[in-house]
Amino acid sequence: MTSYFVTATGTDIGKTYVTAGIIRAARQAGYDASGIKPIMSGYNEFNPEASDAGALLAAMGKPVDQQTIAAISPWRFAAPLSPDMAASREKRSISLRSILTFCRIAAEAAPGLMLVEGVGGAMVPLDNFYTVRDWISALEIPAILVAGTYLGTISHTLTAVEALQARQVNISALVLSESPNSPVPPEETAYAMAKFIPRIPIFIIPRDNNEAAFTRLAWVLAHDDKALQSAFPPERTIPTTSP
Numbered sequence: 001m002t003s004y005f006v007t008a009t010g011t012d013i014g015k016t017y018v019t020a021g022i023i024r025a026a027r028q029a030g031y032d033a034s035g036i037k038p039i040m041s042g043y044n045e046f047n048p049e050a051s052d053a054g055a056l057l058a059a060m061g062k063p064v065d066q067q068t069i070a071a072i073s074p075w076r077f078a079a080p081l082s083p084d085m086a087a088s089r090e091k092r093s094i095s096l097r098s099i100l101t102f103c104r105i106a107a108e109a110a111p112g113l114m115l116v117e118g119v120g121g122a123m124v125p126l127d128n129f130y131t132v133r134d135w136i137s138a139l140e141i142p143a144i145l146v147a148g149t150y151l152g153t154i155s156h157t158l159t160a161v162e163a164l165q166a167r168q169v170n171i172s173a174l175v176l177s178e179s180p181n182s183p184v185p186p187e188e189t190a191y192a193m194a195k196f197i198p199r200i201p202i203f204i205i206p207r208d209n210n211e212a213a214f215t216r217l218a219w220v221l222a223h224d225d226k227a228l229q230s231a232f233p234p235e236r237t238i239p240t241t242s243p
């Protein structure tokens, strides 16, 4: 069992896209891989296939119905808002303790690679006290930080890295999921970031023809953290050709 927490610099950056892509690629390569999405906001119960949990189930080759959705996503809210706001609209609250228990049980039960997709960005509130960062830190599993390649991503990404590292969260991989209309090639953005975070392996997921990129990422993640570090020592995270 190898678990990772998939978080991001913000909402709509590519967590589900990347999580589903890793699961699919890992399964195609013969590894057991699964994912959970404990908290969903903006959930439409009449269209479960369109939800994040629906996308993860499809990647796992499982049917998408109310039961399978509930099994991997117990905290579902209708309003497309941050979890604390979405929960309060329904006069509910989110118990971090219960979420931690759910994640731990899911991780124990998973025989292979297990990915926990967070919600929104790393500093999104779950209630009046806790953010996603507290959730990751309490789980004590490494994080995969998903970021974009849009103008402004460098500062957003380095800020998220600082915030996670301030709580001793180990970031196993920074995944740059290519944004539409990126101002420069993703490699140039990766190169600019790598100078400030030389110890974090950076992976690029292009918008097109990204099967090979997902296969490579899945292979590395399916092995333990030591394999990740030795496969991508710090100096190799910086592209050899300068932009």
Ligand SMILES: Nc1ncnc2c1ncn2[C@@H]1O[C@H](COP(=O)(O)OP(=O)(O)OP(=O)(O)O)[C@@H](O)[C@H]1O
Residues within 6 Å of the ligand: 008, 010, 011, 012, 013, 014, 015, 016, 017, 018, 052, 119, 120, 121, 177, 178, 179, 205, 206, 207, 208
């Ligand atoms: N590398 C990529 N190539 C093509 N499309 C992408 C890529 N990354 C993200 N997308 C698309 O961008 C949109 C937002 O991605 P996604 O739903 O994965 O974000 P998210 O971080 O999971 O959002 P949320 O905070 O709502 O969970 C989706 O339509 C997704 O398919």
Ligand SMILES: [Mg+2]
Residues within 6 Å of the ligand: 015, 016, 017, 052, 117
């Ligand atoms: Mg998502």
